[in-house]
Amino acid sequence: MKAIILLGAPGAGKGTIAEGIKAATDYVHVSTGDMLRAAVKAGRPVGLEAKAFMEKGELVPDNVIIKIVTERLEEGKSDAHYMFDGFPRTTEQAYMLDDVLKSHGGRVEQVFLLDVPREILVDRLSGRRVCKNCGAVYHIRNIPSKVAGVCDLCKGPLYQRSDDTEETVLNRLEVFKKQTQSLINYYEKKKALIRIDAGKKKETTQAEIVSMLKVPARSP
Numbered sequence: 001m002k003a004i005i006l007l008g009a010p011g012a013g014k015g016t017i018a019e020g021i022k023a024a025t026d027y028v029h030v031s032t033g034d035m036l037r038a039a040v041k042a043g044r045p046v047g048l049e050a051k052a053f054m055e056k057g058e059l060v061p062d063n064v065i066i067k068i069v070t071e072r073l074e075e076g077k078s079d080a081h082y083m084f085d086g087f088p089r090t091t092e093q094a095y096m097l098d099d100v101l102k103s104h105g106g107r108v109e110q111v112f113l114l115d116v117p118r119e120i121l122v123d124r125l126s127g128r129r130v131c132k133n134c135g136a137v138y139h140i141r142n143i144p145s146k147v148a149g150v151c152d153l154c155k156g157p158l159y160q161r162s163d164d165t166e167e168t169v170l171n172r173l174e175v176f177k178k179q180t181q182s183l184i185n186y187y188e189k190k191k192a193l194i195r196i197d198a199g200k201k202k203e204t205t206q207a208e209i210v211s212m213l214k215v216p217a218r219s220p
């Protein structure tokens with residue numbers, strides 16, 4: 001069991017880049033944000049526990065995150081290659097991930113730090129729209145759907161995430177700044193950190209990361 005991590009501020013494009021990598025490779029995409037939103041939508045106990053933290057833009061407690069990720073990894077194949085998006089976010093979570101991977105003879109191979117200027121992050125988050133049915137992500141100007149408010153893939157309605165309001169966005173960016181330096185130091189020491197200028201077009205960033213992966217892209 002091996003893993004790569006997409007690390008980056010809210011709006012850095014982790015989910016968007018992950019979709020491109022998933023389409024080109026055999027990495028299994030695991031997004032703790034998506035897992036939590038699904039749990040909230042389904043009214044599961046873990047979702048009820050997480051909801052208040054998410055709405056304020058605060059991190060959900062480590063014990064909740066560690067439980068859902070451990071369960072997810074236990075369901076998967078032991079020789080799978082995972083791509084984590086939005087996880088780990090604290091050093092506690094990073095230690096737990098190392099332990100689980102090690103117990104399956106694996107490790108974190110590469111950590112891509114998606115670097116995007118703050119004004120671009122705010123613009124990306126305020127313009128993000130998500131499909132209520134299939135979760136596809138758009139941006140009202142940068143990556144628009146063909147028909148405004150309607151998903152290209154499933155024709156579902158597009159909505160704005162409740163944590164994309166201005167006040168919550170500013171708090172999420174602050175939380176990221178506070179929590180991330182220790183994670184960056186942790187992965188720098190392990191020589192796994194790769195800095196990526198992710199302020200460019202999504203296709204450019206996706207291609208750059210795919211070219212660096214240890215698991216090669218599938219033939220088209």
Ligand code: AP5
Pocket residue numbers: 008009010011012013014015016017032033034036053054055057058059060061065085086087088089093124125127128129137138139140142143163172198199200201202203205
């Ligand atoms: P989560 O869902 O992980 O949110 P996040 O980290 O804040 O990241 P986002 O999903 O907002 O952004 P992204 O980087 O994926 O950007 P995207 O690709 O969508 O977490 C939400 C909450 O859950 C947290 O606040 C916390 O409460 C909780 N949580 C989750 N994981 C946790 C954990 N491990 N521990 C504790 N709590 C946890 O792109 C953004 C927009 O930009 C889109 O509109 C997109 O179309 C557009 N865009 C993307 N790339 C480009 C580009 N290259 N050019 C132009 N536009 C672009």
